[in-house]
Amino acid sequence: xxxxxxxxxxxxxxxxxxxxxxxxxxxxxxxxxxxxxxxxxxxxxxxxxxxxxxxxxxxxxxxxxxxxxxxxxxxxxxxxxxxxxxxxxxxxxxxxxxxxxxxxxxxxxxxxxxxxxxxxxxxxxxxxxxxxxxxxxxxxxxxxxx
Amino acid sequence: xxxxxxxxxxxxxxxxxxxxxxxxxxxxxxxxxxxxxxxxxxxxxxxxxxxxxxxxxxxxxxxxxxxxxxxxxxxxxxxxxxxxxxxxxxxxxxxxxxxxxxxxxxxxxxxxxxxxxxxxxxxxxxxxxxxxxxxxxxxxxxxxxxxxxxxxxxxxxxxxxxxxxxxxxxxxx
Numbered sequence: 001x002x003x004x005x006x007x008x009x010x011x012x013x014x015x016x017x018x019x020x021x022x023x024x025x026x027x028x029x030x031x032x033x034x035x036x037x038x039x040x041x042x043x044x045x046x047x048x049x050x051x052x053x054x055x056x057x058x059x060x061x062x063x064x065x066x067x068x069x070x071x072x073x074x075x076x077x078x079x080x081x082x083x084x085x086x087x088x089x090x091x092x093x094x095x096x097x098x099x100x101x102x103x104x105x106x107x108x109x110x111x112x113x114x115x116x117x118x119x120x121x122x123x124x125x126x127x128x129x130x131x132x133x134x135x136x137x138x139x140x141x142x143x144x145x146x
Numbered sequence: 147x148x149x150x151x152x153x154x155x156x157x158x159x160x161x162x163x164x165x166x167x168x169x170x171x172x173x174x175x176x177x178x179x180x181x182x183x184x185x186x187x188x189x190x191x192x193x194x195x196x197x198x199x200x201x202x203x204x205x206x207x208x209x210x211x212x213x214x215x216x217x218x219x220x221x222x223x224x225x226x227x228x229x230x231x232x233x234x235x236x237x238x239x240x241x242x243x244x245x246x247x248x249x250x251x252x253x254x255x256x257x258x259x260x261x262x263x264x265x266x267x268x269x270x271x272x273x274x275x276x277x278x279x280x281x282x283x284x285x286x287x288x289x290x291x292x293x294x295x296x297x298x299x300x301x302x303x304x305x306x307x308x309x310x311x312x313x314x315x316x317x318x319x
Contacts, residue, residue, distance in 0.1 A: 038216070
């Protein structure tokens with residue numbers, strides 16, 4: 001496969017929107033695949049009866065690590081093979097339940113003025129199908145020159 | 147309802163500052179990358195194609211960021227599916243009250259400093275940095291923060307992370 005760099009440092013401006021990534025509706029297949037990868041066997045992520053009885057939830061929820069992995073994938077797709085995800089922080093604010101959708105996005109809030117250290121800082125958001133925040137965060141990305 | 151100030155006992159508080167030795171993590175290989183890609187539908191050729199990764203400036207294909215900082219910390223190493231006692235994650239060993247079994251991811255900050263590669267033996271060291279109780283809408287939660295660093299075989303830090311888990315009594319709606 002030949003390398004194609006989709007974006008450069010010069011292409012990005014403060015207040016630009018990041019691309020959005022849509023996922024869902026969340027199914028038990030999604031959560032079990034993730035549980036298998038991470039060997040996270042908490043009933044919280046696949047067992048409807050257990051979470052109703054023991055957690056008082058309507059159904060199982062997605063793992064926070066799974067949601068963060070989808071968010072990171074959006075970023076690494078956007079910055080391309082010569083970009084580098086330097087830092088991310090994420091705070092989970094609301095659960096993603098079976099049947100819910102997830103939408104991840106963000107915007108550029110700062111940009112380096114040092115041409116030898118080409119970073120941008122972005123705010124990150126995650127919302128469900130009702131436009132309710134499920135996570136908030138921020139990241140620092142390093143982009144290649146044009 | 148329990149008071150937030152009573153939950154974090156001196157015994158629990160004594161875990162702040164505890165540190166693990168530098169401990170090998172389970173090695174992430176091609177099978178892990180495939181299962182990661184199946185779970186996230188992430189087909190980025192950087193994770194699969196050595197020639198593509200070399201063209202981008204790396205020595206070979208990379209581990210996806212999530213396989214450096216998240217998955218290796220969760221994998222179970224005993225035959226019965228439990229974690230080894232010497233696993234580089236102290237948070238689940240803090241002696242919280244026995245009914246605090248409802249574990250939530252309360253947030254994290256992760257920094258990737260260098261690329262990590264499939265089949266590399268990475269190692270990790272962790273330290274508990276904070277344990278607090280907070281009264282929330284659904285009861286008192288115990289928030290345990292840990293700082294972790296992951297080193298490559300050359301002893302270089304490839305990742306730093308600060309992660310907080312929240313533990314609640316079994317019923318949390």
